[in-house]
Amino acid sequence: MVEVTALTxxxxxxxxxxxxxxxxxxGDINALIELNPGAEQAAxxxxxxxxxxxxxxxxxxxxxxxxxxxxxxLRATCASKTLENYVxxxxxxxxxxxxxxxxxxxxxxxxxxxxxxxSGETSYFGETQNPRAKGRIPGGSSSGSAVAVAAGFxxxxxxSDTGGSIRNPASHCGVVGFxxxxxxxxxxxxxxxxxxxxxxxxxxxxxxxxxxxxxxxxGHDPKEGTTIKDQFQGYTDNLSADLDGWKIGFAREFEEFxxxxxxxxxxxxxxxxxxxGAEVVEIALxxxxxxxxxxYLTVFVEFFSATRKYDGRRYGYKIEDVCGxxxxxxxxxxxxxxxxxYSGRYYKKAxxxxxxxxxxxxxxxxxxxxxxxxxxxxxxxxxGEKIEDPLVMYGYDVLTVPTNxxxxxxxxxxxxxxxxxxxxxxxxxxxxxxxxxxxAMHALEKD
Amino acid sequence: MKVIIGFEIHEQLAxxxxxYCDSPTNYxxxxxxxxxxxxxxxxxxxxxxxxxxxxxxxxxxIALMLNCEIVRDPIxxxxxxxxxxxxxxxxxxTSLPIGIKGELNGVGIWEVHLEExxxxxxxxSGKVDYNRSGVxxxxxxxxxxxxxxxxxxxxxxxxxxxxxxTGKVRPEGGTMRMDTNIxxxxxxxxxxxxxxxxxxxxxxxxFEIARQKNLRKxxxxxxxxxxxxxxxxxxxxSMRTKETAEDYRYIPDPDIxxxxxxxxxxxxxxxxxxxxxxxxxxxxxxxxxxxxxxxWAITSEIDMADAFEEVAKLYGxxxxxxxxxxxxxxxxxxxxxxxxxxSGLSGKAIAELLSLRDSGKITxxxxxxxxRTLVKQPGDVRRIIEKKRxxxxxxxxxxxxxxxxxxxxxPGAVKDYKSGKAEAMNFIIGKVMAKTRGRADPKVVRxxxxxxxx
Ligand SMILES: [Zn+2]
Numbered sequence: 001m002v003e004v005t006a007l008t009x010x011x012x013x014x015x016x017x018x019x020x021x022x023x024x025x026x027g028d029i030n031a032l033i034e035l036n037p038g039a040e041q042a043a044x045x046x047x048x049x050x051x052x053x054x055x056x057x058x059x060x061x062x063x064x065x066x067x068x069x070x071x072x073x074l075r076a077t078c079a080s081k082t083l084e085n086y087v088x089x090x091x092x093x094x095x096x097x098x099x100x101x102x103x104x105x106x107x108x109x110x111x112x113x114x115x116x117x118x119s120g121e122t123s124y125f126g127e128t129q130n131p132r133a134k135g136r137i138p139g140g141s142s143s144g145s146a147v148a149v150a151a152g153f154x155x156x157x158x159x160s161d162t163g164g165s166i167r168n169p170a171s172h173c174g175v176v177g178f179x180x181x182x183x184x185x186x187x188x189x190x191x192x193x194x195x196x197x198x199x200x201x202x203x204x205x206x207x208x209x210x211x212x213x214x215x216x217x218x219g220h221d222p223k224e225g226t227t228i229k230d231q232f233q234g235y236t237d238n239l240s241a242d243l244d245g246w247k248i249g250f251a252r253e254f255e256e257f258x259x260x261x262x263x264x265x266x267x268x269x270x271x272x273x274x275x276x277g278a279e280v281v282e283i284a285l286x287x288x289x290x291x292x293x294x295x296y297l298t299v300f301v302e303f304f305s306a307t308r309k310y311d312g313r314r315y316g317y318k319i320e321d322v323c324g325x326x327x328x329x330x331x332x333x334x335x336x337x338x339x340x341x342y343s344g345r346y347y348k349k350a351x352x353x354x355x356x357x358x359x360x361x362x363x364x365x366x367x368x369x370x371x372x373x374x375x376x377x378x379x380x381x382x383x384g385e386k387i388e389d390p391l392v393m394y395g396y397d398v399l400t401v402p403t404n405x406x407x408x409x410x411x412x413x414x415x416x417x418x419x420x421x422x423x424x425x426x427x428x429x430x431x432x433x434x435x436x437x438x439x440a441m442h443a444l445e446k447d
Numbered sequence: 448m449k450v451i452i453g454f455e456i457h458e459q460l461a462x463x464x465x466x467y468c469d470s471p472t473n474y475x476x477x478x479x480x481x482x483x484x485x486x487x488x489x490x491x492x493x494x495x496x497x498x499x500x501x502x503x504x505x506x507x508x509i510a511l512m513l514n515c516e517i518v519r520d521p522i523x524x525x526x527x528x529x530x531x532x533x534x535x536x537x538x539x540x541t542s543l544p545i546g547i548k549g550e551l552n553g554v555g556i557w558e559v560h561l562e563e564x565x566x567x568x569x570x571x572s573g574k575v576d577y578n579r580s581g582v583x584x585x586x587x588x589x590x591x592x593x594x595x596x597x598x599x600x601x602x603x604x605x606x607x608x609x610x611x612x613t614g615k616v617r618p619e620g621g622t623m624r625m626d627t628n629i630x631x632x633x634x635x636x637x638x639x640x641x642x643x644x645x646x647x648x649x650x651x652x653x654f655e656i657a658r659q660k661n662l663r664k665x666x667x668x669x670x671x672x673x674x675x676x677x678x679x680x681x682x683x684x685s686m687r688t689k690e691t692a693e694d695y696r697y698i699p700d701p702d703i704x705x706x707x708x709x710x711x712x713x714x715x716x717x718x719x720x721x722x723x724x725x726x727x728x729x730x731x732x733x734x735x736x737x738x739x740x741x742x743w744a745i746t747s748e749i750d751m752a753d754a755f756e757e758v759a760k761l762y763g764x765x766x767x768x769x770x771x772x773x774x775x776x777x778x779x780x781x782x783x784x785x786x787x788x789x790s791g792l793s794g795k796a797i798a799e800l801l802s803l804r805d806s807g808k809i810t811x812x813x814x815x816x817x818x819r820t821l822v823k824q825p826g827d828v829r830r831i832i833e834k835k836r837x838x839x840x841x842x843x844x845x846x847x848x849x850x851x852x853x854x855x856x857x858p859g860a861v862k863d864y865k866s867g868k869a870e871a872m873n874f875i876i877g878k879v880m881a882k883t884r885g886r887a888d889p890k891v892v893r894x895x896x897x898x899x900x901x
Contacts, residue, residue: 224702225494305528305537308537
């Protein structure tokens, strides 16, 4: 493998290497849907800027982008036949910010169709391989973005996380992934799964790169009403592995849901946090079992609403006519439970449980600095081993969805392997306190 | 038989940009699909910008003008889902009520909402123009407090007046759209959609009442249903019955944080708000000693009311000024189909004109001619009088000459008058006035004629 790291190679040379590697190796891996034909030209311009001392904060960084984020001139297919011919006429806010800081877009990554999945298997363009656990699923739905980083096609990547879609594949692929607090990063230009839950976030090989990409894309967007107007400090400047005096919460409920082998790896991660000065304390999250149904009811209704624009009049196909089974299932369930006669029973109830779960997590976070625990309760299954029962599939998300229901930040960093399969630890923090989450992650990766 | 009528009225707000993006709203003046962006065409991934503050303020002001309570709880923006080509996202964003429990001329105002206009679909060409998509609308829901098409019409006229008083709706008019609910005592409620004018509402109600009465006469039960008004044919036609009523699957829009209206904001809007028309009418009667009819005529348009107050101040005689507004100004405006605002008339010009008339420089007829000239082309009152040679004829010999000529030219009328037909006098005066192009004082002419005819 050719070693390529940000800022060490000449930019043009590096971009050429990444493109070359992607062209040679992605045929088997299938992490990418489309390469950016303008990448080399962009590299040339960025290199000129660096030479004249005017390079931005991401100068020389090569970024892969999940196919549900609009990049002008590239296809935002959402890995669906529905949008197979949709070429973005505009840049998402995060893309504008990356371009402004001289990041170079490598291309668009594969994903579960419309982000509906946790395995990377539901793409119209085919499943994605896990380069760090051969033969297994990479996780999802931001499968291609996690894999592009793991396979060395780029420095960093953007994913989106509605219920774990960044953290789940980060754990399975052994890379760093981060879901920001709700409202921290603009969703302008992110194609919807469930609007009240999702955020765009970074993948990287290390916490510092993830923090850097995050600080570039974060911050209030006057075009997006749910972004928060506060001043956040530079995440990279304040990155520190010193956890002296920290309290780290571990919920006893995590063990009930998680395979014992994974718990053992996670506990070794907790020891590492202790050795950096933190005290691990037990906390209780008794309503953890309510998170999954609450999450899915919310997703069904919001996704149904979000997909009404794919009515066949503008984008070629009516979504229900061409989409895969999981997407169709969610739309049909959303249509069903959002009916006037049921909305009180399902959606409103989901909103009530959502506030309950949020209160519980925020209450727990009053007593501790961050909550640490497993990301995914089981190891990724083998590709080809079809999981037909949606409830079994949804079970992958049980530990990641509460974060989104509460709108808090969470990141994943690798803490070990089981028979070669990577296992990531999930750190959850207080709303808008991404820094503490990043610092705990940094402590884990520093050994 | 008692008739029960209520309305849901939509009117466009005159903001510069759309409700959820920066695209301009002047869609009438531009090519189709040019005032658009990814937000108002619902492109994948586009999100609504935070709500247009001018539109929010306008909706609050309108609610206050309609004597509503302003809702102080968080106001959620709902997604109303339905499938139609004019709707780029498959749902329309509509706020929960901003104002509630209002009242106008005895008609209850249940709710005032803020929502976005859809695009414009042309079923013939199959094309959609998204220029209108996202233009802010205020929606006003009334109580079923009207009991005849006439009552409904006068309410709608009063409402139009109030909306125009705020200056927050399109001044050119023609943007009001409404649905009406109508039932005959003991019968089911029928909703009529697609009504685009006050006149249309009146006609639709007339037709619908007749239709329902006819059904009853024939012993047929009126169904609860939604009907469309077909303006060209002046009839209503069934769209759907209750069994097939649409389910809009309302959900709070996750992309838009709920609206919170502060006491401060309400105070600020109240302090800048115009006086409501009915309050202005009472004040004009009291302050200027006007008759109800004069005050009604003058307050029909806020610009005219403002001009009147300026005239009252500059000219000093509110009674004669009111009479001039009601009988001359309104007549000329009506003849030219102009509003006062469009006419370019000013209080200052009218005050000057009235002073010149009182001083005898011009006649009433001359003053009217000046108004007619001014609405066609604004200008200086004195120069118009000179240019059009409207100065009153005071020289006796000029008048006497005109009178003599008219008498010679109209021997028949002279004969009639002499044989006792008094009305022939008015005919002859009219001829003299015409000959002098209104520059003669009719009272002087009458005197001269009586002298001449004996
Ligand atoms: Zn727009």
